[in-house]
Amino acid sequence: MKAKYITVVLAFSVFFTSCGLTGGNAVKPYEVEDLMMGTVITQRIYGENAELAAELVSERMKEIEERMTVNSPGGEINALNEAAGEKSVALSPDTFFVIEKALQFSQRSGGAFDITVEPLVKAWAVNTDNPRIPPREEIDRLKASIDFRDVLLYEDKSAAMLKNKGQAVDLGAIAKGYAGDEALRIYRENGIKSAYVNLGGNVVVLGSKPDGSPWKIGIQDPRGSIGEYMGIATVADKAVVTSGDYQRYFESNGTRYHHIIDPETGYPADSGLISATVITELSIDADALSTAAFVLGPKEGMELIGAMEGVEAIFITRDKKVHITPGLNESFKLNDESGEYQYAQEG
Ligand code: FAD
Numbered sequence: 001m002k003a004k005y006i007t008v009v010l011a012f013s014v015f016f017t018s019c020g021l022t023g024g025n026a027v028k029p030y031e032v033e034d035l036m037m038g039t040v041i042t043q044r045i046y047g048e049n050a051e052l053a054a055e056l057v058s059e060r061m062k063e064i065e066e067r068m069t070v071n072s073p074g075g076e077i078n079a080l081n082e083a084a085g086e087k088s089v090a091l092s093p094d095t096f097f098v099i100e101k102a103l104q105f106s107q108r109s110g111g112a113f114d115i116t117v118e119p120l121v122k123a124w125a126v127n128t129d130n131p132r133i134p135p136r137e138e139i140d141r142l143k144a145s146i147d148f149r150d151v152l153l154y155e156d157k158s159a160a161m162l163k164n165k166g167q168a169v170d171l172g173a174i175a176k177g178y179a180g181d182e183a184l185r186i187y188r189e190n191g192i193k194s195a196y197v198n199l200g201g202n203v204v205v206l207g208s209k210p211d212g213s214p215w216k217i218g219i220q221d222p223r224g225s226i227g228e229y230m231g232i233a234t235v236a237d238k239a240v241v242t243s244g245d246y247q248r249y250f251e252s253n254g255t256r257y258h259h260i261i262d263p264e265t266g267y268p269a270d271s272g273l274i275s276a277t278v279i280t281e282l283s284i285d286a287d288a289l290s291t292a293a294f295v296l297g298p299k300e301g302m303e304l305i306g307a308m309e310g311v312e313a314i315f316i317t318r319d320k321k322v323h324i325t326p327g328l329n330e331s332f333k334l335n336d337e338s339g340e341y342q343y344a345q346e347g
């Protein structure tokens with residue numbers, strides 16, 4: 001099999017740098033980039049204390065990574081997975097909270113979002129140098145162990161247990177979202193009023209730009225090169241999180257196999273969407289919902305989003321039709337010079 005692995009070296013949603021004050025007195029942010037959670041994390045912070053806040057955020061993200069990773073040894077999720085079917089494992093409030101949230105989104109999405117998908121993620125190995133198409137019997141066997149209801153949470157002792165041996169969880173679709181919310185909490189605690197953080201495509205902004213205007217966040221063209229945008233969302237105090245099939249995937253015999261697994265089929269989700277962006281206040285919610293919507297597809301994905309207060313979305317289908325929630329009519333603009341992307345005719 002000829003496999004192509006795309007390493008994530010660039011954040012794919014950037015803010016537009018027109019953040020100067022009138023009179024040409026551009027306010028310069030303090031900027032820092034970290035390589036963590038398998039991606040580039042960029043912080044741009046304005047105002048006093050920016051450097052300190054950036055450092056605290058980097059440390060906090062490292063802590064979250066160490067607790068929640070399944071990509072390197074140690075931490076709480078690896079411990080939970082290793083003890084599957086045997087015993088419960090004590091969790092920090094961080095990890096307990098993220099798992100609890102994940103289970104809520106599993107319920108809401110009817111299981112499209114499911115952190116127990118880990119054995120399938122590992123079998124496909126899309127995020128590694130050796131991705132593969134597992135044989136159907138392997139997929140069927142692993143699929144049988146996927147069930148978010150088997151993650152047992154014990155609030156009184158802040159612990160969790162996986163019901164059966166062989167089950168495992170992967171927080172790859174939600175933990176970066178949590179880290180984004182933690183970054184904003186730390187900025188606020190340090191008196192920061194304006195900041196932008198991008199965790200490999202999960203963008204979170206605090207306040208507005210220093211000149212008081214909202215942030216402009218480019219939405220990656222899912223079939224363009226990195227940094228090419230098909231639209232711009234104008235936001236303040238929001239998370240803008242995209243799940244897509246274009247960043248982590250491999251190709252075999254002309255078929256694209258990406259990293260978001262449909263727990264129902266055991267194969268990479270094939271819902272008709274190639275990109276799902278969710279915009280809302282909490283980035284943990286946006287992260288879980290963008291992955292869930294990507295699995296559900298345009299119709300059920302919009303139903304999921306529409307049922308929630310204050311949540312907006314931009315979906316792109318394989319035929320390059322763009323679906324947006326009514327709340328984005330004013331704040332999202334198509335910006336596609338090729339003219340390939342067009343709004344879907346709703347109704
Ligand atoms: P999202 O759509 O948000 O998430 C997709 C990911 O979620 C998949 O890659 C898979 O892990 C999981 N998933 C797949 N299907 C489902 C589903 N139906 N429901 C729920 N989850 C699903 N990557 C590396 O290459 N090296 C690392 O060292 C590394 N360390 C990491 C440490 C942490 C703590 C985290 C959170 C991630 C780490 N990653 C690492 C993973 C990498 O950053 C992931 O590709 C990323 O989390 C996926 O995010 P996304 O926004 O692209 O896609």
Ligand code: MG
Binds near residue numbers: 174287
């Ligand atoms: Mg996600």
